[in-house]
Amino acid sequence: NAGVMQNPRHLVRRRGQEARLRCSPMKGHSHVYWYRQLPEEGLKFMVYLQKENIIDESGMPKERFSAEFPKEGPSILRIQQVVRGDSAAYFCASSGRGSGANVLTFGAGSRLTVL
Amino acid sequence: QKEVEQNSGPLSVPEGAIASLNCTYSDRGSQSFFWYRQYSGKSPELIMFIYSNGDKEDGRFTAQLNKASQYVSLLIRDSQPSDSATYLCAVWTNQAGTALIFGKGTTLSVSS
Numbered sequence: 001n002a003g004v005m006q007n008p009r010h011l012v013r014r015r016g017q018e019a020r021l022r023c024s025p026m027k028g029h030s031h032v033y034w035y036r037q038l039p040e041e042g043l044k045f046m047v048y049l050q051k052e053n054i055i056d057e058s059g060m061p062k063e064r065f066s067a068e069f070p071k072e073g074p075s076i077l078r079i080q081q082v083v084r085g086d087s088a089a090y091f092c093a094s095s096g097r098g099s100g101a102n103v104l105t106f107g108a109g110s111r112l113t114v115l
Numbered sequence: 116q117k118e119v120e121q122n123s124g125p126l127s128v129p130e131g132a133i134a135s136l137n138c139t140y141s142d143r144g145s146q147s148f149f150w151y152r153q154y155s156g157k158s159p160e161l162i163m164f165i166y167s168n169g170d171k172e173d174g175r176f177t178a179q180l181n182k183a184s185q186y187v188s189l190l191i192r193d194s195q196p197s198d199s200a201t202y203l204c205a206v207w208t209n210q211a212g213t214a215l216i217f218g219k220g221t222t223l224s225v226s227s
Contacts, residue, residue, distance in 0.1 A: 033214065042219035043159065043203065056213045091158055093215075103149070104215055106158040 004107035019079040021110040025094030032075040121218035134191040138204030147207040
């Protein structure tokens with residue numbers, strides 16, 4: 001009964017490199033959400049995706065960040081040309097239904113450190 | 116204007132006491148309200164959700180919702196040291212599109 005799977009759990013990058021974070025939703029879930037948590041801060045919504053579609057990316061920074069959820073395979077959050085301010089925990093959550101009353105189940109998170 | 120607000124704490128209570136955690140939200144049209152618990156270095160885990168005005172009980176936890184006051188709370192009875200964590204209030208709100216919006220969380224410390 002696998003839950004939401006995220007990898008890598010820890011990722012270290014130097015400034016200017018690219019970071020790719022992957023998320024496989026719970027079995028039977030087709031809705032994926034990405035959140036970012038900075039140290040001592042709350043969870044900030046980034047993007048909501050369904051298979052092959054970005055539904056809401058209102059929380060995504062305008063530059064360097066992108067997300068996808070292909071027909072096959074995990075959802076990917078991509079950060080290009082990372083900067084130190086990108087150091088954070090990135091959580092993926094999935095649900096079986098769309099917005100409204102559904103419950104989000106979170107993965108263990110990917111912790112990005114930018115040197 | 117912040118959409119979901121919580122006191123950051125820390126809230127300190129002795130073992131066995133009742134811990135009361137509060138949250139206010141700005142979108143009057145919000146319909147769904149959630150409490151998550153997050154231990155340091157871990158991911159959020161759902162405690163309970165509430166949709167209707169009034170109280171909802173689940174074991175030692177009681178969620179209370181007052182839509183007229185735009186206020187939701189979580190009571191933890193018989194608090195245990197293992198309840199020490201950050202408690203996140205979350206609201207489905209249309210102000211931010213289709214996302215579950217979280218408050219910054221209240222840190223609870225239960226002393227034995």
